[in-house]
Amino acid sequence: MKVAFASTDKIHIDEHFGKAKEFYLWEIGAEHAEFSGLLQVDEGDGDADDRIEARSAALADCAIVYVGEIGGPAAARLVAKKIHPLKSKTREPITEMVAKLQEVLQGNPPPWLRKAMLKN
Numbered sequence: 001m002k003v004a005f006a007s008t009d010k011i012h013i014d015e016h017f018g019k020a021k022e023f024y025l026w027e028i029g030a031e032h033a034e035f036s037g038l039l040q041v042d043e044g045d046g047d048a049d050d051r052i053e054a055r056s057a058a059l060a061d062c063a064i065v066y067v068g069e070i071g072g073p074a075a076a077r078l079v080a081k082k083i084h085p086l087k088s089k090t091r092e093p094i095t096e097m098v099a100k101l102q103e104v105l106q107g108n109p110p111p112w113l114r115k116a117m118l119k120n
Contacts, residue, residue: 001063001117003028003101004039005094013088017070018051023059026098030105049073056081062089063116066097067092084116 004023007017023039041058052074059065064084068091078085088097104113 001028001119002026002036002061003098004059004062004065005097006065006067007094012093013066014068014091017055017065017067017074017085018048019045020055020067023065024061024094025035025062026094028098028101029084030102033102052077056083059083061119064101065118066094082113082116082119 003026003063005026006020006023007013008015008019016049021041023041025036025039027034027036039058056074056077059078060081060083062083064085064086065078066086066088068088070078070085070087074086105117106108109117
């Protein structure tokens with residue numbers, strides 16, 4: 001499945017969803033994980049709703065988006081597009097989160113994650 005990470009330093013999950021200019025994309029499965037690219041968001045000159053829509057549209061084929069922070073309206077918009085927003089409160093390194101996600105996938109993933117895996 002495709003997972004996006006919002007980061008200011010390319011290492012830690014620490015960027016607010018509404019401020020993120022780039023998302024680091026990974027393809028993650030139970031047995032493999034690889035960096036698959038950088039997604040740059042072009043939000044134009046719009047208002048807050050336009051910025052949220054630009055990000056959620058750009059991330060449409062992602063199953064999960066890890067962020068440092070996200071507001072309620074933005075989270076609701078992602079969920080409506082079947083993208084699961086998850087917050088990292090401790091600025092976790094992206095590679096550690098990838099490894100943790102793989103561990104969960106190798107075991108018995110919770111129902112929401114099984115559903116997310118079917119997205120791609």
